[in-house]
Amino acid sequence: MSALWVLFLIVVFPGFAFTFLFAMFFAWIDRKVTARVQWRVGPPFLQPLYDFVKLLGKEIVVPAGGSRVLFLFAPLLGLAAVTVASTLVWQANIWPRSGFAGDLIVVIYLLTIPSLSVILGGFASGNRVASLGASREMKMILSYELPFILAAIVPIINARGSIRLGDIAQTQPAVSHISGILAFIVAVICMQAKLGLVPFDAAEADTELMSGPFVEYSGAPLAIIRLTRSMMLFVMPVFLVTIFWPGVAAPPQAGLLPALLGSLKIVLLLVVVILLRNTNPRLRIDQAVAFFWGPWVSGVAVLAVVLALLRNAV
C-alpha cells in the first residue's frame, strides 16, 4: 500500500474531495426538504457551496479572552476525523477485503471527535455562552454514546465476533432479525443526537439562535465547522447502512444494482433524519439525557444485544 495511494484515498476518493461534494449535496437536500415541508421553495442547488465560499472570504476574528491556538485548531481536528472516518467506511464498502481488524472501533472513535472538537472550540472561545453550549454538548455525548456503542455491538455479534468493517459489510444484514431492527432504530435515534439535530440539539441552538459553542467563530474556521457538520450528515447514514443494512458492499463485477439499492437506503435514512428534525420540538438537556439513559433507548439497546447473543449462540 504505497503512500501515494493512501494520500489519494484520503484526499480525493473516497476521502476529502468526494466527501466534500456529497456533504454539499446532502446539506442542500436537508435544506430543500425542510423548505418543502414548510410549503416553501428553499435555496438553490449551489447554496451550501455559496455559503462555504462566502465564509472563506470573511475576516477571521479571534476573541481576546480565549485561547488562540485551541480556538483555531479545534475545527481542523473535527474535519480531519470525519474525513478519515469517511475514507475507512467507503473503503469497507468498495474494497471489503482491504480493511484491518478493529477498524470498526476506529471509525466509532473517529466519529466522536467532531463533537469533541465542538467542545474544545466552545471552551476556547472565552465566552460564557459558548462555554454553556460546550458543557451541554459534553452532557449529550455522555448520554448518547452508550446506546450507540451497544447498538453497534449487534452486527459484530452477527458477524461471529469479527470487528472488521469489511466482514460486517458482507455478512447477512443485521436488520433481517428483530435484534438487528431494534439496534438499528436505537442507532438512528443516536445518530440524530450525534448530528446535533432537533430534537436533541440542546447544545447548538439552545441559546436559541446564538449558536452555542460557535458563537465566536467567523470566517474560515466557521466554514470548516459547518463543513464538518455537513460531512457528518453524509458519513453517519453511510456508516449505519454499512453495518446494519449492507448490500452496498459488492465486488465491481456484481453490477450497478447493489450500489443503487445502497444509495437508496442512504437517502432514505437522510430523509428520516430531516423529517424527524422538522416535526419535533427541542428537548431540554435534562430531558434528552434522561431519554437516552432510560428504558426506551439504552434498555432497548441492551435487549437487542441480548437477543443477538441468543440468536448466535444457538
Place this chain on the structure above:
Amino acid sequence: MNLKLKALCKSPWVFHVNTGACNNCDIELVDALTPRFDVERFGILLVGSIRHADGLVVTGGVTRQAAPRLRRLYEQTPKPFLVIACGTCACTKGIFHDGYHMAGPVDEIVPVDIYIPGCPPKPEAIIDGVVKLLRKVGQTNREG
C-alpha cells in the same frame, strides 16, 4: 475583494439590531423571515451571533443609549458586510425627529448601504430593498 462581495451577495446572513424602535419594524422584519415570504431563496438566513453576520438590519432611530452599542456591533462584525437601515426611523428618525433622547438616524452612527423607508415597511418592501442591494453590489463588481 470582487469574489468576496460576489459570494456575499449569494449568501447574505442577516443580524437584526433594534436601536430603540417601537417594535413595529421588528415585527415586520421577523415576518419577512417566516416561511410565507421564503427569503432563503436568496440565501438569506437569520443568525444569532454578530460574528456570523453579513448584513446588519438596523431598526429604530438610534437612542443615545443605543448609539455606542451600535458602533460596537459595527466594529465586531467580520468584514466585508452591509448595513441596511429598515424603517423611517432608521432612515431619518421618523416621528421622533425632535425627540430629546435621539442620537440620530442610523447613518450618523454607522455608514448605511441601503435605506428602506416605511412605517413600518411591509415585508415585501424589506425583501425588495435587500434584493435590490444584493443585485447592485453583485453587479458593480462585474463592471470593475
Place this chain on the structure above:
Amino acid sequence: MRDREEIIAKVKERLGGKVVSFCAKAPNRLYVGLDGENLPQAVRLVFEEMSARFAIVTGVDTPSGIEVLYHFSFDEAGLVLTFKVLLDAGAPRIDSITPIVKGAEWIEREIHELLGVEFVGHPNMKRLVLAEDWPEGVHPLRRSYGRDST
C-alpha cells in the same frame, strides 16, 4: 368583594378633611386630591387595608405646578382610584411611597429623572431611563425644556 359605593364611602370616611378635591369623572374613575404630607397615609389605607392593586404613577408639568398622580385599581369592583398631589414647581418634593409599595421604586426613579421631582426616602435613586452621558439636572419632560435644549 367590594362594590364601588362601599369603596368610595370608606375612602371619604377615613381620609375625611384631608381631601382637597373629590371628583368622580366616570362611575369607574375616581380622582382624590391630597396634600403631599397626607399621601403616605392614603396609600397605606388603599394598598394595605383595602388591598387595591398598585397600577402606576404619572407626572405632569402643569402651569400651576408639577402634578403627580398615583393610580390604584380595585379589580373586583372595576374602579380605578387616583390620588392627585400638586407640587411646587420650584422645589417639588414628596415622600416616597416605595417603603409601602415596593413596585413603585422604578417609576419614582423615572419621574425623578424626567421631571425633577425629589422623592424623600427613596431607597435607590439611581439613573434609570436616560443615557449615561445625559447631563445631571436637566429634566426633559419639564415645560421649560425647549426644542433647542441639549
